[in-house]
Amino acid sequence: MRDRLQKYDPEIFDAILGEESRQQAELELIPSENYTYPEVLTALGTVFTNKYSEGYPGNRYYGGQAYTDTIERLATARARELFRAEHVNVQALSGAAMNQAVYYGLLEPGDSILAMDLTHGGHLTHGSPVSHMSRVFTFHRYKADASGHIDFDEVQRVAEKVRPKLVLCGHSSFPRDLDYAGFKRVADAVGALTMADVSHIGGLIAGGVQPNPLDHGFDVVTTTTHKSLRGPRGGLVLSKAEFGRRIDKSVFPGLQGGPHMHTIAAIAVALKKAAEPEFREYAARSVSNAKTLAGRLIERGADLVTGGTDNHLMVMNTVDSFRLEGRDAQQALEDVGLATNKQLVPDDTLSAQRTSGVRLGTPAATTRGMGDTEMIAVADLFVRALRNRGDAAEAKAVRSEVRELCARFPAPGPLLPAPA
Numbered sequence: 001m002r003d004r005l006q007k008y009d010p011e012i013f014d015a016i017l018g019e020e021s022r023q024q025a026e027l028e029l030i031p032s033e034n035y036t037y038p039e040v041l042t043a044l045g046t047v048f049t050n051k052y053s054e055g056y057p058g059n060r061y062y063g064g065q066a067y068t069d070t071i072e073r074l075a076t077a078r079a080r081e082l083f084r085a086e087h088v089n090v091q092a093l094s095g096a097a098m099n100q101a102v103y104y105g106l107l108e109p110g111d112s113i114l115a116m117d118l119t120h121g122g123h124l125t126h127g128s129p130v131s132h133m134s135r136v137f138t139f140h141r142y143k144a145d146a147s148g149h150i151d152f153d154e155v156q157r158v159a160e161k162v163r164p165k166l167v168l169c170g171h172s173s174f175p176r177d178l179d180y181a182g183f184k185r186v187a188d189a190v191g192a193l194t195m196a197d198v199s200h201i202g203g204l205i206a207g208g209v210q211p212n213p214l215d216h217g218f219d220v221v222t223t224t225t226h227k228s229l230r231g232p233r234g235g236l237v238l239s240k241a242e243f244g245r246r247i248d249k250s251v252f253p254g255l256q257g258g259p260h261m262h263t264i265a266a267i268a269v270a271l272k273k274a275a276e277p278e279f280r281e282y283a284a285r286s287v288s289n290a291k292t293l294a295g296r297l298i299e300r301g302a303d304l305v306t307g308g309t310d311n312h313l314m315v316m317n318t319v320d321s322f323r324l325e326g327r328d329a330q331q332a333l334e335d336v337g338l339a340t341n342k343q344l345v346p347d348d349t350l351s352a353q354r355t356s357g358v359r360l361g362t363p364a365a366t367t368r369g370m371g372d373t374e375m376i377a378v379a380d381l382f383v384r385a386l387r388n389r390g391d392a393a394e395a396k397a398v399r400s401e402v403r404e405l406c407a408r409f410p411a412p413g414p415l416l417p418a419p420a
Contacts, residue, residue, distance in 0.1 A: 023411050025403050026337040027368075027378065031200060031313035031361025032172070032227050033339075035368070035411045036266075037273055043266035044232055052258045056248060071265045078271035079236055082206050083221070084214055087244030089237040090267055091251050091259040095199050095224040098235030098251075099125040100133060102220050105250030106193060106243060107165050109136050114155070114164040114192070117141040119344045121174030121315075123197060140164065143346065148176030148306035152186060159190045169213075170197030170222075173343055173359050175294075175309035180216035195220040201311055202236075203228030203363070206274040207283020210311065219243060228286060228312055228363045230279075231270025234263050282366060286312045289362040292372045296379035305345055305357065313361035317345050322386040326355030332389040333358070337402035338382060368409040377405060 006013040023035070048068065054061040057069040057076075072090060079088040092098035103113070116122035120143045124131045127139025140162045142155045159167065167187040169178050180196065187194045196213035202223030204210035213221050221238040225231035237247050252259070273279055287310075294309045297316065305315040318329040326342030333340050343359035350356050365378065381398050388394040 025406055026339055027402055027406055028364035029333075029338055029340050029360040029362075029378070029382075031359060031363060034227060034230050034363045035413055036226065036230050036232060037270065038413050039269050039273070040230075040232055040266045041413060043269050044262050046262055046265060048262040048265050049260075051261050053261050054252065054258045056252070068261050071261065071268055072259075075264050075268035075271060078268060078275065079238065082271055082275055083236075083238050084212060085221070085238035086241040087239045087247070089239075089244075089247055089251050090234070090264055091256065092222075092235035092237060093256060093260065093263075094233055094235050095123075095197075095222070096125050096131075097255060098222045098224075098237050099123075099197060101247060101250040101255050102195060102222060102237060103133060103137060103166075104254055105246045106220070107137060110138060111165040112138045112140060112162050113166045113168055114140050114142065114159055114162065114186075115168040116171060116174070117143045117346075119348045120144050120346045121171035123170070123172040123199070126168060126170070126197070138162075144174070144176070144306070146306065146346075148174070148310075150179065150182070152179070152182040155183075156186045156189060159186050159192070163190055164192050166195055167192045168195045168197065170195075170199070172200060173313065173315050175304070175306050175311060175314050177210070177310040180211060180213045180218065184217055193220070194218045195222070197222050199224040199235075200227055200313065203230060203274065203279075204283050204287065204311060207280045209280075209283045209287050214238060220247070225267050225270060228283070229270060229274060230282075230363075230367065231274075232263050232266040234260075234267050236267075285371065286362050286366040289366050289371065289375050290314065292375040293360075293362060293379055296376045297382065300379060300383040302383065312363055313359060315343050315345060315357050315359050317357045318386065319350075319356040322389075324386060324389065325350060326357050327353065328389070329358050329386055332395075333382065333385055336381070336385045336395055336398040337406070338378075338385065364411075365409075368406075368411055370405075370409050374405065374409070377401075381405075 052062050053068040057072050075090045076088045115126040127134050144150050169183045201210045205212050223236050225234040290309050290312045294314045303317040303320040318324045330342045340358045340360045342355040343357045344355050345357040348356050385398050
């Protein structure tokens with residue numbers, strides 16, 4: 001099949017080969033990125049791409065659904081068991097869609113939502129002004145202190161003032177554990193629903209190394225299926241049974257049309273993988289690798305937001321650490337084969353296009369088989385690249401060491417060998 005694509009569309013084929021080579025020769029440190037399983041890639045490339053399946057198993061709007069119903073029921077059952085959820089919807093196309101479906105399904109336009117401040121680690125769909133959600137719902141903010149501690153007395157004060165219909169916790173760049181019981185107490189005190197967006201740590205929850213909000217009585221939990229879960233790009237909505245029908249109707253027909261059945265097949269495969277003992281070991285290594293990486297960066301003089309990490313990611317203040325804006329640090333690291341992303345730090349005075357920091361994490365490196373020794377080496381390479389920005393000879397040397405490290409730990413999947 002690759003030969004056919006090469007002959008028919010060599011430009012696309014060359015871009016695919018280029019990306020395969022890049023993923024082998026460079027190290028992904030972006031915490032929202034990972035390498036999925038070869039079995040997941042196989043499921044994504046199947047004839048389920050051809051099938052329209054509007055509706056839900058046993059109640060579709062098109063005929064010929066025997067096998068689509070099979071895979072969706074398997075995906076739903078596997079997610080329900082893995083996350084101990086009463087109800088699961090597997091049709092959300094990705095993270096933004098799953099969160100929007102919850103808002104529209106459980107709230108009314110104009111209702112208030114209490115969520116984490118965007119510069120402190122919240123997500124675009126948690127009320128960023130650039131998101132359409134901020135035009136539909138009214139968002140209010142809480143923050144964390146420098147150590148990552150959330151003052152729940154202050155959260156409750158804000159909640160009592162604004163009377164939110166939904167208390168939302170979860171993050172895209174927060175390196176500390178969340179006190180789900182604390183959020184539940186605040187929500188119960190004001191009669192609000194509880195929602196946790198665990199997109200970044202969904203795999204860590206599935207692997208048993210992070211707490212599950214559902215075990216603390218949360219009403220809804222959302223998670224993407226890539227990132228730390230190592231599946232395809234998709235979303236899950238996990239909820240109490242009483243909210244299942246409203247969420248299902250919000251996903252379809254409220255927000256989406258036909259589900260992507262090839263993706264749901266791949267989600268089912270990833271969920272089966274996540275239930276195996278090897279995945280629990282992987283999740284634990286992702287966290288231990290992050291702690292090692294963070295510790296070494298701090299030893300080398302880096303300023304990390306909250307002073308470390310409890311999960312798979314960390315945020316470095318590159319302005320304070322190396323007198324570099326985040327976008328310049330990101331480029332310097334990319335030039336040597338270390339992929340990160342520029343990131344706002346708490347109460348950042350710079351724009352989202354400039355930022356005062358970068359975000360990095362360990363899921364992809366852990367997938368490649370790297371451990372503590374490699375994390376120390378990565379931290380040292382990271383610091384060398386930033387301290388010597390503009391030194392072409394040093395950049396070349398660091399790039400060579402990154403390539404050698406990646407060659408010793410190949411990325412999984414149908415990828416090319418690392419270039420010499």
